[in-house]
Amino acid sequence: MSRDLPSLNALRAFEATARLGSVSRAAEELHVTHGAISRQLRVLEESLEQPLFTRLGRGIALTATGEQLRDRVAGAFDQLRDGWAELQHQRHDGPFVLGCASSLLARWVIPRLERLERELPALRLHLSPEEDPLTPLHTQPDAALALAAPPWPSGWVVHALAPERIGPVVSPRYVGLAWLLEGGAASLSEEALLHTSSRPQAWPAWAQASGIAAATLHYGQGFARLFYLLEAAVAGLGVAIAPAQLVQDDLAAGRLLAPWGFQQTDASWILATPRRSNDNRVDALVAWLRKSLA
Structure with a gap:
């Protein structure tokens, strides 16, 4: 044969x-x-x-x-x-490649990169931007940081880090803010909401959890990436929807407000590692991420 x-x-x-x-x-x-x-x-x-x-x-x-x-x-x-x-x-003297979506990279990882490198000096982190880090188009990473919901893709071991919580955010400079605050969360049904095509389910999920009929929402300007959406909100262009951790620095600095609160979704912050990976640096990174996301 x-x-x-x-x-x-x-x-x-x-x-x-x-x-x-x-x-x-x-x-x-x-x-x-x-x-x-x-x-x-x-x-x-x-x-x-x-x-x-x-x-x-x-x-x-x-x-x-x-x-x-x-x-x-x-x-x-x-x-x-x-x-x-x-x-x-088998050789851990090389850099640790972390795949991460650009929005998470720009708005959460990079602002904390100096502290991460200081507290985990042996990691020698190398960041690899991937719009879907669990399906990388480029280098196979040592780990992938993502906001995702199960079922998880095969071939990965998933380490849960923190639940995702999302909510509307708006700049204090937004011209319609006073009217929105007076009307409460229900007034968002009359607002042309900023949204992103990468997370079309975000607004309906928040509305349902907040007791607002998702069918009453209508949308204004759309953006391809979450990063662009949040920059538009900071610029005062309207009300956006975002994971709490991605806007916590803006909230602390007063660049954004979250008057209507955040709601937990079925997604989580996760660190995924290729199955059968035995890199002992992963445990330290998981612990650091859980503490930082808490």
């Missing part, structure tokens, strides 16, 4: 496409063109004489054969990644 394998590049292209659900995202992750990924997928389909993917609306979905191959290939690549990670982590 032949034990020949197809091209490893083709298998790698298939694994990335199946995991990410997109040829374009697979091409971006592997730093090749869309056409190169498509050609590698055709090689596998021609070898098997059956399709691995089918069109689903504007996206793609795995066929039954594709699902079988995904399960086998994904496990093999996970073993390779874990083995390589173990070899790398």
Whole structure:
């Protein structure tokens, strides 16, 4: 019986496409063109004489054969990644790579970076901005700091740090502030609320927890990232919604107010580490983050 394998590049292209659900995202992750990924997928389909993917609306979905191959290939690549990670982590004299979304990085990590480096000098932290640190497009981090809700992605060990609490914030310079304060939280239903496409569920979740019908809310200016949303609020452009820890410095300095309070969500601050990682620096970082987020 032949034990020949197809091209490893083709298998790698298939694994990335199946995991990410997109040829374009697979091409971006592997730093090749869309056409190169498509050609590698055709090689596998021609070898098997059956399709691995089918069109689903504007996206793609795995066929039954594709699902079988995904399960086998994904496990093999996970073993390779874990083995390589173990070899790398046997040396802890290198920097500790922390993946983190840009908004968390800019508004929470960087303002505390000097204290973190002073209190954990052995960590030698290297920050890796990733919009979704649990699905990194660039370097596989030693750990990922995120605001996320279960179910957690496979391949990670999740360390819960603190519950997420969100609430509306507004600048004391906002021209409509006096009217909003007089009307209470219910007056937000008549406000064109600032919002972000990265957290579309934030306003409805807060409203429901605060006894306000989410259907009564309406929205004004939208922003692609939470960081931009909060800068707009600080500039006095309107009322935004934010996790409490990301605005605590602004609240303390008087740049923002939170007159209507914060509500706990089903999400948490987490530090996730690749499964089978044995880096003993993680415990110290988890303890530091829990204390700082308390």
